[in-house]
Amino acid sequence: MLLNAVIITLREVLEASLIISVFLALSQLLERKLSWLLLAMFVGAVGGFVYGQNLGAVSMAWDGMGQELVNAGLHLLIFLSLLVFMTSVPHQHKKRWRIVTLIATITAVVVAITREGSEIILYLSGAMSIPNMLLPVLIGSIVGAGIGISVGIYFYYLLINMRLKYGMWLGYLFLLLVAGSMISQAVEFLIQADFIHAGKPLWDSSNLISERSVIGQLLYALVGYEATPAPIQVVAYVSSIAIIAVATVISYQFRTPPHDD
Amino acid sequence: MRYALLIIALCLSITPVFAGPPVFTLEIKEHLFFPDEITIPANTKVKLHVKNLDATAEEFESYELNREKVIAGNSEAIIFIGPLDKGVYPFFGEFFPKTAQGKVIVE
Numbered sequence: 001m002l003l004n005a006v007i008i009t010l011r012e013v014l015e016a017s018l019i020i021s022v023f024l025a026l027s028q029l030l031e032r033k034l035s036w037l038l039l040a041m042f043v044g045a046v047g048g049f050v051y052g053q054n055l056g057a058v059s060m061a062w063d064g065m066g067q068e069l070v071n072a073g074l075h076l077l078i079f080l081s082l083l084v085f086m087t088s089v090p091h092q093h094k095k096r097w098r099i100v101t102l103i104a105t106i107t108a109v110v111v112a113i114t115r116e117g118s119e120i121i122l123y124l125s126g127a128m129s130i131p132n133m134l135l136p137v138l139i140g141s142i143v144g145a146g147i148g149i150s151v152g153i154y155f156y157y158l159l160i161n162m163r164l165k166y167g168m169w170l171g172y173l174f175l176l177l178v179a180g181s182m183i184s185q186a187v188e189f190l191i192q193a194d195f196i197h198a199g200k201p202l203w204d205s206s207n208l209i210s211e212r213s214v215i216g217q218l219l220y221a222l223v224g225y226e227a228t229p230a231p232i233q234v235v236a237y238v239s240s241i242a243i244i245a246v247a248t249v250i251s252y253q254f255r256t257p258p259h260d261d
Numbered sequence: 262m263r264y265a266l267l268i269i270a271l272c273l274s275i276t277p278v279f280a281g282p283p284v285f286t287l288e289i290k291e292h293l294f295f296p297d298e299i300t301i302p303a304n305t306k307v308k309l310h311v312k313n314l315d316a317t318a319e320e321f322e323s324y325e326l327n328r329e330k331v332i333a334g335n336s337e338a339i340i341f342i343g344p345l346d347k348g349v350y351p352f353f354g355e356f357f358p359k360t361a362q363g364k365v366i367v368e
Contacts, residue, residue: 004356004357004358004359008355010357021284055318055331055333056333056335057337057340059330059331059332059333059336059337060336060337063339064338064339064340067330067331067338068330080349113321115351118331119320119331122331122333123318123356124317125318126315126316126317126318126319126356127317127356129316129317130317139295187271188327191327191329192328192329192330192340192341193341194306194341198327200346206324206325210324213284213325226327227324228325228327229327230327
C-alpha cells in the first residue's frame with residue numbers, strides 16, 4: 001500500500017512538476033517575478049479539490065462521458081496556454097505581451113495542478129478512510145510527491161544554470177513535447193468518449209518499452225509516450241508540435257525592435 | 262409546447278432502435294472486480310458499465326486498452342472499448358492494484 005501510494009502520487013505530481021519547473025525557469029530567464037506561481041499553485045490545488053469532489057457528477061454528465069470531455073478540455077487548455085506562451089515570448093519588451101505571457105503561464109500551471117491534483121485528492125481521501133491505512137498512505141504520498149517535486153527542482157536548476165541561449169532552447173523543446181503530449185492525451189480521451197474512431201494502433205512497442213516500466217512512465221510524463229497509439233493520436237501529436245513551432249518562428253520574425261516601447 | 266412534447270415523445274420512442282453497442286457490466290466491490298474476466302466479441306465496440314460499490318474511488322486503467330477513468334466511490338461509469346483484435350487485454354484499478362485486477366478476453 002505504501003509503495004502504491006508512492007507510485008500514484010509520483011505519477012501525477014511528476015507531470016505537473018515538470019511543466020511548472022520549465023515555466024518557472026523560463027520566467028526566471030525572462031527576468032519575470034515568480035510570486036504569481038504561489039497564487040497559481042494555490043488556485044490549482046483548490047481547483048483539483050473541487051473537481052475531485054464533483055467527479056462523480058461530472059462523469060455522469062453528457063451521457064456518462066463528462067469526465068472524458070472535461071479532461072480533454074483541460075489538456076486542450078494547457079496546449080493553448082503553451083501556444084500563447086511560446087508565441088508571446090519574442091515580444092517581451094512590450095507590456096501588453098508580457099501580460100499575455102503571464103496569463104498563459106498562470107493558466108497552464110492552474111490547469112495542470114487541477115487535473116493531476118483531482119486524482120491525488122480522490123485517491124487520498126479514499127485510501128485514508130480505510131482503517132490503518134492513514135499513515136502508510138500519507139507517508140507514501142509524501143515520498144512520491146517529494147520525488148516528483150525534486151525532479152522538477154532539478155530540472156529547474158538545470159535550465160537556469162545553462163547559458164541563457166541553451167536554457168531557453170531546452171525549455172522550449174520540452175514545452176513543445178509537452179504540447180504534443182497534451183494533444184495526444186486529449187485525443188485519447190475523445191477516443192475513450194467514442195467521439196473519435198481509434199482504428200488499429202499504429203505500432204506496438206510494449207515489448208520494447210512497456211508503459212508499466214519506470215522508463216515507460218518517465219517517457220509518458222516527459223513526451224507523452226504510448227506503447228500502442230492510435231494513428232490519429234500520432235497525427236495530432238506531430239501536427240500540434242508543428243503548429244506551435246511554426247507559430248513561434250513566425251512570431252519571432254514579426255518581433256519589433258526593443259526600443260519601440 | 263405541444264410540439265416540443267411530441268418531439269420528446271418521438272425521440273424517446275426512437276431511442277431503442279439505436280440500441281448501440283452491447284453492454285457488459287463490471288462491479289467493483291472491496292477493491293475487486295466482479296467478474297474479473299469478461300469475454301467480448303472481436304472487432305466489436307462494446308460498452309463497459311462499471312459500478313463502484315465501494316465507498317472509495319477507483320481508477321479503471323489499462324495500458325493495453327488505452328483507457329483510464331476515475332470512478333468516484335458509490336458511483337458508476339461508462340467506458341467504451343473496442344473494436345479489438347483477438348487477445349487478452351489486462352486492466353486494473355490503479356488505486357488498489359494489488360487486488361483490483363482483471364482482463365478482457367477478446368474472441
